[in-house]
Amino acid sequence: MVLPVVLYGHPVLKKVGENIDSSYPDLGNIITNMWETMYFAKGVGLAAPQIGLSIRLFIIDTTPYYEDKKMNKGLKKIFINPEIIDESGALWAFEEGCLSIPNIHADVERTTHVKLRYLDENFIEHIEVFDEMNARVIQHEYDHIQGVLFIEKINPLRRQLLQRKLEKLKKGIHSAKYPVKSA
Numbered sequence: 001m002v003l004p005v006v007l008y009g010h011p012v013l014k015k016v017g018e019n020i021d022s023s024y025p026d027l028g029n030i031i032t033n034m035w036e037t038m039y040f041a042k043g044v045g046l047a048a049p050q051i052g053l054s055i056r057l058f059i060i061d062t063t064p065y066y067e068d069k070k071m072n073k074g075l076k077k078i079f080i081n082p083e084i085i086d087e088s089g090a091l092w093a094f095e096e097g098c099l100s101i102p103n104i105h106a107d108v109e110r111t112t113h114v115k116l117r118y119l120d121e122n123f124i125e126h127i128e129v130f131d132e133m134n135a136r137v138i139q140h141e142y143d144h145i146q147g148v149l150f151i152e153k154i155n156p157l158r159r160q161l162l163q164r165k166l167e168k169l170k171k172g173i174h175s176a177k178y179p180v181k182s183a
Contacts, residue, residue, distance in 0.1 A: 001033050002040045003051045004179040008101045008149070009170030011183065012049050017056040017145035019081045022123045024055070031078060031121060034059050041178035043099045045137045047144030050100050052181065056081045058141035065133040075134045082118035082142060085127065089113040089135075096140060096150045102176040104165055106154040110139050 006012055020027070030053070038046040038059060047058035063074030089112030097105045114135040117127045130138055140150060151159055151166070168174070172182035 001036060002179060003033050003037045004181040005037065005041060005046075005050050005099045005176070006052050007169050007172065007174060007176075007180050007182050008151075008166060009183040010052075010100075010181065012052055012054055013100060013144070013149060014147045015049065015054045016147045017047075017049060017054050020055050020057065030057075031059065037178075038099075041099050041176075045141040046099065047141045049144050049147075056145045058082070058145060060134070060137045060141060062133050062137050073132065073134070075130070078121045079116070079138070079141070080119040080121070080123065082116050082138075082145070084114060084139075084142060085117055086115040087111040087113065087139070088115070089131070094136060096136075098140070098150055099176075099178070100144075101149065101151060101166070101169060102174050102180075104151070104162055104169075106151065106158050106162070108140075108150050108153050110136050114138055114142075116142075 034046050044062055044064060045060040048055045058079050061076040063076060066074040091109040092112060093107040093109045095105050096108045112135060113129055113131050115129045119125055170183060174180060
């Protein structure tokens with residue numbers, strides 16, 4: 001089922017998510033609905049706060065970034081209770097967007113590598129290093145479960161220029177082509 005995506009200005013987007021365990025109610029359906037919602041909205045990642053749940057869960061599918069390059073580096077994965085152990089490599093700027101902030105994009109600098117400890121959907125622990133676009137999307141979604149939005153990481157002048165659009169989003173004025181939920 002496609003769920004409404006919580007828009008900028010909703011308080012859940014500013015909360016640090018809680019860890020969960022395998023007894024979390026209806027977790028399988030939540031994850032299934034998150035995949036459906038992300039694909040319907042044409043996203044490459046979705047964090048639980050974006051569907052109104054303040055828990056440490058996000059999903060990513062970066063395969064669209066790698067299809068054009070004919071590279072088999074795309075990643076489709078579920079991350080439960082993730083913890084960034086290390087961020088390394090050069091900073092690189094890339095234009096990011098967010099389903100909770102529709103039609104607003106800006107360059108964000110992130111490191112090229114991230115080392116993450118997380119649980120998969122079977123609650124098996126993994127420690128892995130991710131790079132390039134996979135690292136970027138993971139860092140973006142990780143920020144969500146930390147209560148941080150990408151616009152907080154952009155150039156202050158650029159953010160000031162976007163302020164009017166952000167205020168409209170807070171009021172529920174948007175042109176998203178997927179279901180949304182305002183503050």
